[in-house]
Amino acid sequence: MLQWLKHYRRELLAGDISAGLVVAMMMIPQGMAYALVAGLPPVVGIYASIAPPIVYALFGSSMTQSVGPMAIISLMTAAVVGPLAPGQPGLAGVLAAQLALMSGAVLLLCGLLRMGFLANFFSRPVMSGFTVGSALVIAYGQLPILLGGPLQQWHLPSAALGLGALLLLVLARLWGAPLLRRCGLGPAASDIGAKLAPMLVVLGGIALMSHTGLGAMGIHSTGAVPAGLPHLNLASSNAHWRALLQPALLIGFIVFLMSMSGAQALALKRNEKLVSNHELIGLGAANVASALSGGFPVTGSLSRSAVNFAAGANTPLASLMTALLLAGALLAPTGWLALLPLPVLAATIVVAVLGMLEMGILRTAWQYDRSDALAWSATCLGVLALGVEAGVIVGVALSMGTLIWRASRPHIAVLGRIAGTEHFRNIERYAAETQPELLVLRVDANLFFGNVEAVSQRIECELATHQSARHLVLVMSAVSSIDTTALMALSELNQSLKARGIGLHLAEVKGPVMDRLRNSTLLQQLHGQLFLSTANACDQLQRTK
């Protein structure tokens, strides 16, 4: 914490200030847009962009992470808050803040309990399918705002303005950077300049509304933005706290996953080490701060963090700069913001989420591992068909299902001796010698509840085909751990073999595994022996036969 401040050097300042400025320019339209996605007044998105990055700078572990509103988290917030506060914008704001408070508390608790390993719960294909599905849901949800009404009853001036803004933003995305480069800017500056297109389009929209006749044509705008800094906005019933508990767990989880996947990509570029437990604390504190300052759930955004990094951010001072600039914007007169036309804001959202439609992972998975491609598709369809919350659950279930499914097919080899040596190899791949009274099996996996049944069944199967075997030797060279379930299964196997007059022997048990087994009764009850090497086991068992 604040390590970076101790070692701060003046050379870093220019980069941090310019990045802070650029991200602030990006944050104003983005914060308002993502508040809109969450079904909240746009100013809430700016509130949520001030305190969280300041707090994250104090507690987080990433140097360039930009914490604030993020599209998918806003979508999840809307999915939770919407049904609880239909047509009650005041209550919705309170509930959104409460959700941030609870998600933040969950993240802090997980951080204190050192549960950073939770970041490993999603495979990348599942994460990607979830992101793409959510992006489509968000874009679809913005269509009525973009067009000024539902699909059948769209409002011509709104739709013209919205689609115009959309066209400009798409053009800026495609040709903005090349154009700026042709105008003489450096490649990095051009890329950053192109990212400021949403701010320019928003300013253009405001100018059109105030200086032309558009304002009188019934186009919805953000409406009065209260000047002044954010404030506490928490008070609600017990029933609400209960209703928000499960969503807060899910949102906390996704806040962490989204932030980690972005931060990891950047840490790789900077050769930085990310500490997932610090990240949990940083994000937890940021969400609590968001809640206490009238915001809603926030997380690190990959796209914004990438701009922050590209614009020269060296330390979290850049985020502090962004926060100060946004606070300044709120203290200045905010009347002009009230005129921002909603169709333009919706256009910035649609273009932003189009950037999330990344199909590369699906393509890689399709070529490399169809089950991962299937997991991608199922998660994406889950979000589209069942909603974003159910999508998370589908994603976790698929990740875990794939894991257990793979674990349930452990590799087990029957070993034989390479003639004249001490080496034992898989008899399917080598010309290795076996003996009828000895069955030597090597299990190439850690033994745990997920594969214990498959291992038992394979052993019974091999015993059935090797009827003359009097000794079963399990070669444990690839087993680094045995959990309680597997221990009990081994004990049962031992009993069952004993009843059939077959010895159970263990060879090449690793040191840590042996230490554990000494705490159990398996070794005393073993109807067989322990051997240091497989060769040793076979020599001795042959002799005693």
Next chain:
Amino acid sequence: MLQWLKHYRRELLAGDISAGLVVAMMMIPQGMAYALVAGLPPVVGIYASIAPPIVYALFGSSMTQSVGPMAIISLMTAAVVGPLAPGQPGLAGVLAAQLALMSGAVLLLCGLLRMGFLANFFSRPVMSGFTVGSALVIAYGQLPILLGGPLQQWHLPSAALGLGALLLLVLARLWGAPLLRRCGLGPAASDIGAKLAPMLVVLGGIALMSHTGLGAMGIHSTGAVPAGLPHLNLASSNAHWRALLQPALLIGFIVFLMSMSGAQALALKRNEKLVSNHELIGLGAANVASALSGGFPVTGSLSRSAVNFAAGANTPLASLMTALLLAGALLAPTGWLALLPLPVLAATIVVAVLGMLEMGILRTAWQYDRSDALAWSATCLGVLALGVEAGVIVGVALSMGTLIWRASRPHIAVLGRIAGTEHFRNIERYAAETQPELLVLRVDANLFFGNVEAVSQRIECELATHQSARHLVLVMSAVSSIDTTALMALSELNQSLKARGIGLHLAEVKGPVMDRLRNSTLLQQLHGQLFLSTANACDQLQRTK
């Protein structure tokens, strides 16, 4: 399916008939008792004991499994149906049947999709904690029935009858079998005889109610039992179908887990092979049959199956016998059943679930692996504090959490050469030689989304301590699979190392892994080489330096 009927021999008949009879005698009080646990009229428990075992005999894979009502599944049914049909016994029956139909459909679907690996989702400690927690919840729930009223306002005659029955049943459990043995019965017959105590106590209770003054003292009894066979009992609103969907998934899952854990224990004793996919089909069909015959969710019961097995059951013919006997009992006059005092039925439930309070697994886990003991306790507390449905979710989360947590700490060894040999070993355990420009790492785990971050971090960490390394050799001898997430992480590592001028080399890649990698772009882009052996890699890399 029906394999056993083809090979049926006359010698098996005696055992099957006697087991069928014994289990029927056990099933009558148990069926009624577990219907009571589910909050349904007792006769529903007998309905659920007729069609399901017949259908399971046709489709299931276990020879001695006794399928029918089971305490924990009844508790889960009550937890779902109770809140949806408060004070509406008719609707409760319809919903319970519907729940069985949906759970059955889920199980059938999982069976057709060959998802038997789902049985590996729970570790045994988690399963045991879940069972103990549920047993306590069930016993506590029966107290008001046992005492004839809530704790503060118990009804003296009811409580006397209930506690008397409880005492008798506990005595029968403790000393029934030894007493019968002293009377000259064989050990197996004595054990079985003792299991019939609940039927005797129930008959005694009925006799007391009909022939003494007890009947007039306000003790609740089962009330009129409609004679005749079960019938279809399905019709309900769309909202109910939707409300039952998630519970049906959970109940289907637990039905499968409960049945598998019991069947596995018996299959081990009989050296039988259990096919989990057939088991899914058998249980699914049994639940659908239960639903269509006015029953409620059913599963294989370990305690009943064990009695079935001990009483001599050789094939599913025993279960068919049981079903026929129960159907006969329903066709005979059922007036006498109406007098069965509920406190006596509650006493049989309390004694039955006391048998589920098995602490052996907790003890083993406590000595062997504290994290498994913790998972046991958390699941048990989860059921007690949050209810049986949330308990399942807590259990799955803990099993998966433990798994990911263990996976997130893979064993990785820095290897060195044993002087003068071709062997490479962990330098922490052997006096092995290393070279400053070569870093040789062996990852002792399959690479997948759960450990990919830990592996990357460890590699960065080792590179940081081996600043002079120009080549990183990953020894893949223990890696049997690489998923898409790990493939992408390897590509990123390759890019990152390339940028730093460090070569990434792979050695001892297994055949199946190599086949997979050929479908990706990693091998083309590899900033390094593939080597068959580690010795080979080191020799060549040293020469080219």
